[in-house]
Amino acid sequence: MQEYKRIDITKDQIVPIAERMRKNNVYLVMIHAFINKEGQMDISWDYAVDPAVESYHVVGETTVPSIGEIYDVAATWPERELNELFNIQFEGLDTSKRLFLPEDMLETQGKGQIMVTPLSELVEKNKKEAVQ
């Protein structure tokens, strides 16, 4: 079974950790996010420090620095995805282009609609729009 280490950090440790990892040629597995049970945003940067995965968590922040300068597209694509689906702001990230969601949907409904709203509410909303 693969090991998974959870490490809680603060916002200003994100960039130094990324720089250290990049220097050692460690792969950035993914930047994940979810809203935890207390309703706070839990963002995690997962690095493949073989054979384990080291996961650095920042809880309760919706504006965090981007590590796109360090990891290039390996970081900017996940950051753009999280920006669209969760409306997390990454400082220094170019979000002028869409990644996954259609442009008209981003304009009319805004970012962060998909993953933040519960599925039952989305279904109700779509039903109402279909009736109109």
Place this chain on the structure above:
Amino acid sequence: MSYIVPIGPYHPALEEPVHAKLYTEGEVIKEAEVFVGYNHRGIEKLATERNAIQTLVLVERVCGICSHSHALTYAMAVEAINGTEVPKRGEYIRVITAELERLHSHFLWLGIACHIIGHDSMFMHIWDERELVMDLLEKMTGNRVNYAMVTIGGARRDISDDLRREILDACDKLKGPLDRITEIALTDKTIAMRTKGVGILTREDALRLGAVGPHARASGVDIDVRRDAPYCSYGDFEFDIPVVDSGDVFARVVVRALECYESIKILRQALENLPAGPINLGNKLVKIKEGQAVARHEAPRGQLSHMVVGNNSLTNYRVSIHVPSYKNTPTVPHMLRNNTVADAGLIIASIDPCFSCLDR
């Protein structure tokens, strides 16, 4: 003269929807952009409303070619949260399915590459051999895609002794055609002229941009999850990881052809030493305990990871899927630069892209 050449989202040289914009000077591409998202189905969101068994069915539908990889990785993540110990025989059956899947995926890609290169007789020859692997998978699982071989805590179907011997025989049968395919790929003039020196990704770029799988190994980066972070009894088997340094499309053909030999090596060891015992822990619907885990698997295209958050209930709290094409597709603009427009289709296809995986 400078032009902007759009390719896609639907194009004969691409199997799946992707849109590329090429900024050209005459025949040469100076800058390129890739746009994805034409297949976004919101699978991560749907998974939050489903229990573990339903999610296995759902994540298998993320991708048609590496469907077993998704189900396997999701099951590994849930087992990591719950602390489930999978029976040895179940793990071996998972490995056998995964390696057969890798074989058929690599044959498929080699065929498509030859088709784009313009070597159609080779394409038909390779896909003919691929049918042998597909027949084995169908016999083993009942399906040609979406094998449904994984359940939480083991494998869903057993491999009988007759079938075990049949797959071993097929490993011998595959050897001859594979030798022939590799020989043609390495020596044929058409393939060499279309692929050598085309779409180069240097080792530094591969590391910086985070390329994974055969795509990174063709650029001289020695990574493979099966060896670096062993799972599912992969530590029991002896196999090599082919690495080529040149980083062009030719290197990607060579790496994938050589990887087929390693898959056969693993298959043979797994089948010869298939342990006795139960294949799973019964068909009970499991609760996903409180916790979080990331599972990684070397899918045919590279490192695949699933992050699962449990909330001590039947349904997932959050599932996040991160696929190899997510890492490899952003490297495409770097490879397109200073190549000709005629090679663009081949270069995009050379990463073995899967956009339904990427968009989820």
